[in-house]
Every structure is written in C-alpha cells, then in structure tokens.
Amino acid sequence: MRYLSALFLLIVIIFWSSCRKDFESGPSIGNLEFSVDTLFLDTVFTNISSSTYSFRVYNRTNDDFTIPTIALERGESSNYRLNVDGIPGKSFEDIQVLAKDSIFIFVETTTDITSQTNDLEFLYTDRIIFDAGGSPQDVDLVTLVKDAxxxxxxxxxxxxxxxxxxxxxxxxxxxxxxxxxxxxxxxxxxxxxxxxxxxxxxxxxxxxxxxxxxxxxxxxxxxxxxxxxxxxxxxxxxxxxxxxxxxxxxxxxxxxxxxxxxxxxxxxxxxxxxxxxxxxxxxxxxxxxxxxxxxxxxxxxxxxxxxxxxxxxxxxxxxxxxxxxxxxxxxxxxxxxxxxxxxxxxxxxxxxxxxxxxxxxxxxxxxxxxxxxxxxxxxxxxxxxxxxxxxxxxxxxxxxxxxxxxxxxxxxxxxxxxxxxxxxxxxxxxxxxxxxxxxxxxxxxxxxxxxxxxxxxxxxxxxxxxxxxxxxxxxGDNSAANGRASTPTSGTDILGTTRNPAAPDIGAYESTVFEDGN
CATH class of the missing domain: 2.160.20 (Pectate Lyase C-like)
Structure with missing residues (x-):
C-alpha cells in the first residue's frame, strides 16, 4: 500500500503540472523594476555595430505575471536591436516573468549618422516601452554616434x-x-x-x-x-x-x-x-x-x-x-x-x-x-x-x-x-x-x-x-629621479613644463606634487 500511495501522489503531481498553463498568469500592472533607468551604449562610429549591452527586468512580487508588450518606441524603423529572453526582434508580446525572478534584455545598435544629421556627432535615442496599454513603463536608450x-x-x-x-x-x-x-x-x-x-x-x-x-x-x-x-x-x-x-x-x-x-x-x-x-x-x-x-x-x-x-x-x-x-x-x-x-x-x-x-x-x-x-x-x-x-x-x-x-x-x-x-x-x-x-x-x-x-x-x-x-x-616630489639629470638642460618635458636648468629631473616628466599629497 505504501508503494501504491507514493505512485498515486506522483500521478497527482504530474497531472497537476501538466494542467498548469503559463499563459494563465496575469498581466503586469506597472510593477516592473529595472536594473537601469537609462542604458548608455557609449560611443560608436557610424555604420559600425556597437557592443552588446544588457539590463534586467525584475518581478519583485510573489506572483507570476506576463508583460503584455515590450517594444521599441520607434518600432521597426529603430536602429536598435533587442533580444528578450533569448528571442531577437523589435517588439514582443506576452513575455512571462516568474515570481521573484527576472529576465535579461540585450541591446545593440548600428546607426548611419548621415541619415540623421549633417553634424559630426549625433545623439541617437529611443525607448523600450513595457505594458504599452494601461500601465506603461520605459527604459531609455542613448548612443553617441560619430561620423568618420x-x-x-x-x-x-x-x-x-x-x-x-x-x-x-x-x-x-x-x-x-x-x-x-x-x-x-x-x-x-x-x-x-x-x-x-x-x-x-x-x-x-x-x-x-x-x-x-x-x-x-x-x-x-x-x-x-x-x-x-x-x-x-x-x-x-x-x-x-x-x-x-x-x-x-x-x-x-x-x-x-x-x-x-x-x-x-x-x-x-x-x-x-x-x-x-x-x-x-x-x-x-x-x-x-x-x-x-x-x-x-x-x-x-x-x-x-x-x-x-x-x-x-x-x-x-x-x-x-x-x-x-x-x-x-x-x-x-x-x-x-x-x-x-x-x-x-x-x-x-x-x-x-x-x-x-x-x-x-x-x-x-x-x-x-x-x-x-x-x-x-x-x-x-x-x-x-x-x-x-x-x-x-x-x-x-x-x-x-x-x-x-x-x-x-x-x-x-x-x-x-x-x-x-x-x-x-x-x-x-x-x-x-x-x-x-x-x-x-x-x-x-x-x-x-x-x-x-x-x-x-x-x-x-x-x-x-x-x-x-x-x-x-x-x-612625484619623492622621486629618486628629482634633480639628478645631467646639466645644462634646456627645453620642456612631455607636458610642456619648463625643465629646471640647474637641476632637471630624469625621465620624460618633471616632478610634481600629486593631488593626493604623495
């Protein structure tokens, strides 16, 4: 009977798990948290792909929920590319986040500065919008693009x-x-x-x-x-x-x-x-x-x-x-x-x-x-x-x-x-x-x-x-090189500092007092 009871319990667990539907979790209602408010993709040259950057989206609640939509505000015309939980694209629907868990979003960009401006530098921006329906949240994306x-x-x-x-x-x-x-x-x-x-x-x-x-x-x-x-x-x-x-x-x-x-x-x-x-x-x-x-x-x-x-x-x-x-x-x-x-x-x-x-x-x-x-x-x-x-x-x-x-x-x-x-x-x-x-x-x-x-x-x-x-x-002032160069010496060091003609310092730099006092 002990083995039959254990078998029955296992069957119940398997049956319950198979009947559980992930999509039955409710939608998020503006309660997402992010590891960053603004994602800076640093500086890139025009038409050269950036590195891949990432941030996390957290579900701090005790319940599973689904994010109805995740999308770039500029849509398909955006120069940013996303990968949400392993799926590439520019817009996504019904992305599930388990209770007390998180997902990663990866971001890249390739931007043609000439299509945006005649300037030599251009700040390209976009936003990732979450819950575009009733409770929108967003993460800003910022990239400095240089012409070359x-x-x-x-x-x-x-x-x-x-x-x-x-x-x-x-x-x-x-x-x-x-x-x-x-x-x-x-x-x-x-x-x-x-x-x-x-x-x-x-x-x-x-x-x-x-x-x-x-x-x-x-x-x-x-x-x-x-x-x-x-x-x-x-x-x-x-x-x-x-x-x-x-x-x-x-x-x-x-x-x-x-x-x-x-x-x-x-x-x-x-x-x-x-x-x-x-x-x-x-x-x-x-x-x-x-x-x-x-x-x-x-x-x-x-x-x-x-x-x-x-x-x-x-x-x-x-x-x-x-x-x-x-x-x-x-x-x-x-x-x-x-x-x-x-x-x-x-x-x-x-x-x-x-x-x-x-x-x-x-x-x-x-x-x-x-x-x-x-x-x-x-x-x-x-x-x-x-x-x-x-x-x-x-x-x-x-x-x-x-x-x-x-x-x-x-x-x-x-x-x-x-x-x-x-x-x-x-x-x-x-x-x-x-x-x-x-x-x-x-x-x-x-x-x-x-x-x-x-x-x-x-x-x-x-x-x-x-x-x-x-x-x-x-x-620094405590250097063994201070005042030990051969004389006479004229000219400047690598930073343009005039060398002491009577007691110049050895090396490319004349000594200085460091900001920390050393």
Whole structure:
C-alpha cells in the first residue's frame, strides 16, 4: 500500500503540472523594476555595430505575471536591436516573468549618422516601452554616434577577393601578402576634421609622405595598421595640448572600439610599420595605444641622420612590444613606453639609438605569468632559424637622463654575439637592476663600475610614479629621479613644463606634487 500511495501522489503531481498553463498568469500592472533607468551604449562610429549591452527586468512580487508588450518606441524603423529572453526582434508580446525572478534584455545598435544629421556627432535615442496599454513603463536608450572617414581595401566585384599588399616571399618563393591597400594622393593628409577608421593595412606608397595634422584621430580595426613603404615617409605633427583630458592637439592611434571597456585592452590592432628603406620619419606629440606592436621599424637608410625622430610621444598597452627597432637609427626625447606583453623597447639587430629624457617601463599584467623579458632589451643579433643567426653592428645605444624601470628585478638586459660592434652608454639614469642571484656579476656587459659604459647611474631607487599600472608615469616630489639629470638642460618635458636648468629631473616628466599629497 505504501508503494501504491507514493505512485498515486506522483500521478497527482504530474497531472497537476501538466494542467498548469503559463499563459494563465496575469498581466503586469506597472510593477516592473529595472536594473537601469537609462542604458548608455557609449560611443560608436557610424555604420559600425556597437557592443552588446544588457539590463534586467525584475518581478519583485510573489506572483507570476506576463508583460503584455515590450517594444521599441520607434518600432521597426529603430536602429536598435533587442533580444528578450533569448528571442531577437523589435517588439514582443506576452513575455512571462516568474515570481521573484527576472529576465535579461540585450541591446545593440548600428546607426548611419548621415541619415540623421549633417553634424559630426549625433545623439541617437529611443525607448523600450513595457505594458504599452494601461500601465506603461520605459527604459531609455542613448548612443553617441560619430561620423568618420573610412579607409579600406577594395573588393573584386566578380570574385569577392579583397585587395592585398605584397610583403615579400617565403623560403619556398611563395608570395607573402596581407590584406591592405595603398593610399591615394588625396588621402596622404590626415586632418582633424573627422576621425579615420582603417580596415586592413593602409600603405604609404614609395616616394610619398603621409602627413598627419595636430589633433587627428586614427582608429584601426582588428588586424589593421599602417605601413610606410620603401623610400616613403611618415610625419606625425602633433602639438602640445592645453587640456590634458581632451588632448586636443595630440595625434592618437588606437582601435576602433570606443566603448570604455576597450580603452586599455592590448592587441586590438596591428602596428605602425616603418619598413626597410623608408626614411625621414618624425613623430611628435602622439599617443599610440592598444596595438600588437606600437611601432615596428626595419633598418635605416644608411645615412647619418636619424631615420626616425620621435618626441613627446607615449606608447601604451602593446600586447607584444612597444617599440621594436631592427638595425634602426632613432633619435628620441620625451618618449614614454609602458605596459607591453614582452618588451617596452627592443633595440634589436644593432643600429644607432640616442634617447634623452625618456621613460621606459613595464608594469604589464598581460598574459597569465611573469614577463620573461625586461623593459629594455638591447641586442645585435636575430635568430631566423634553428641554425642561422643574423648579426649587425650596434653602432650606438646611448641613454641619457632616462628611467628604465618596472615590476621585475631585471629591467635592462643585453644580448651580444661576438664579431660585431656593440657600443652603448648610460648616463644620469635611474635603472632597476636587482641581480639577487649574481647571474651577471662577472659579465663585462654589466660592469657598472666602468664609467665609459655607466656614469652617474641610480640603481633600484623609487621613481615615485603616480600610477604606473594605469600608464601614469609622472614622478612625484619623492622621486629618486628629482634633480639628478645631467646639466645644462634646456627645453620642456612631455607636458610642456619648463625643465629646471640647474637641476632637471630624469625621465620624460618633471616632478610634481600629486593631488593626493604623495
């Protein structure tokens, strides 16, 4: 009898459940609650889809109920797209919400600014209306849409193939190509009138110069970047800004995702590639952020003048290397590089390098483990196969009044293959080099008592950075770099602050008193 009673009870439960009708729950009567009143979808470029945003709709009551209607106020003409409890669309009926439960609503948008306004920016809005009958409630939707100039490879109308650039051939003589295109003559001046959005690699043709005006904004899609061809030139003509937040005169290179969640994500785009034979480059007052390699530079042009003069420039959040230069000729002043997955600065395969008042650091948390490489790596060799190593003369690697630091013990390393020149010199610099295990104590490359190599060096003292993990490399009044640079020094720091001619500070920044008093 016990088993028969249990069986009877089970049958009753199954019968009751099968007879229960979800649609019999009553309608909501204006008693919905929302996780947001207004959903901001942040900023997007015209005709580029936003990220997916979401909010929750709560039933705080003790009863199941049904929301009679959920719909965009603009209806089918709305540029917003919804997904309600797993169902895509722009209007919905009889959406059930169980007692003490909630549902998710996901929102995206793609908006053509030219169909809305002639302005460069446009605030696109709509509302999601709930219970459109007797007890309406709503959540506002807001998106700032920016107009832009879009540059991209052409596509063959017949085959659908996308335009590519020839990079060379591999060991088996097969062509190496990358999706990209050459800029036309009327595209060789990037202005500050509209942002630029680049798909694929935009290439500066041989013999031409790409001029980028103060305040220009250049955005790259994933796997995109800038290539400067043989005998071509890049001129980035940024200027000092008066507003440190807006940086109105700075030239900024970054990805094309404008949402705040992407503001510091490394590896969103490729690189600025100054190829072998390109020459006469100047970069001033630029910010290069969130690339795979901020700048990749191959070979100098054989002349006595720098192939790249880079000043008042910041390179942040590179997934691999901030500045990778192979056999290059670089003159740099007031340069800041921080947070790279491997190396902030790699002076590789020889070359000529002269840096003054620069800050090269690495506080990167990219990846899951500790970095294997330092902030600054200097070498005269490149291994191209298991059996072949290419070497070149390191004619000069001069670091004066520089900070080389980070969150590891050894932030400066050399890699030398004998048989070629290997010339370097460090003066009046602050360097982190804690050789706790005496790995380099007998290595002549690290003979810190040799004043022809190292002079007036400060080791392992606190630079007192403001917030290095957040790319704020300003130094405070307690910095070991204060007043320790070589004199006389003239000019300004990266922010335009006049340097103290009698006692200038080491690094790209003159010291300041931080707002928190530190």
């Amino acid at each position: 100039i879009f540059l991209f490879p052409s596509r063959d109308a017949m085959t659908g193939e996308v335009e590519t650039l020839l990079l060379g051939v591999d060991n088996e003589n097969n062509e190496i190509r990358i999706e990209g295109f050459f800029l036309d003559n009327d595209q060789l001046n990037f202005t500050n009138e509209k942002p630029y959005v680049i798909y694929g690699y935009a290439a500066v043709p041989s013999g031409e110069t790409l001029v980028i005006d103060p305040g220009a904004r250049i955005h790259f899609h994933a796997n995109s970047g800038l290539i400067v061809a043989n005998n071509a030139t890049l001129q980035v003509n940024g200027e000092l800004s008066t507003d440190p937040e807006r940086m109105e005169n700075e030239v900024i290179f970054e990805g094309d995702r404008l949402e705040p969640g992407f503001s510091d994500i490394p590896g969103q785009w490729g690189t600025i590639w100054l190829t072998a034979g390109s020459t006469g480059h100047t970069i001033n007052h630029a910010t290069i952020k969130n690339a795979t390699a901020g700048i990749l530079m191959d070979s100098n042009d054989g002349g006595p003048d720098p192939t790249l003069t880079i000043t008042n420039t910041q390179i942040y959040n590179s997934s691999n290397v901030g500045l990778l230069a192979r056999t290059a000729n670089i003159l740099g002043e007031n340069v800041v590089i921080n947070n790279a997955g491997q190396v902030a600065l790699n002076c590789s395969l020889g070359g000529t390098y002269n840096f003054n008042h620069c800050t090269f650091t690495n506080y990167s948390s990219i990846g899951t483990g500790f970095r294997q490489l330092p902030s600054v790596l200097i070498d005269n060799n490149l291994q191209i196969s298991d059996t072949e190593v290419v070497v070149a003369d390191l004619l000069a690697a001069n670091f004066t009044n520089c900070i080389i630091y980070g969150n590891q013990d050894l932030e400066l390393l050399f890699s030398r293959v004998d048989g070629t020149a290997f010339n370097y010199n460090f003066q009046n610099s602050l360097i982190r080099f804690n050789d706790f295990n005496d790995r380099f104590v007998d290595d002549p490359l690290y003979d810190f008592d040799n004043t022809s190599l190292f002079e007036n060096i400060i080791f392992n003292e606190d630079p007192d950075f403001k917030a290095p993990f957040d790319n704020m490399l300003n130094i």
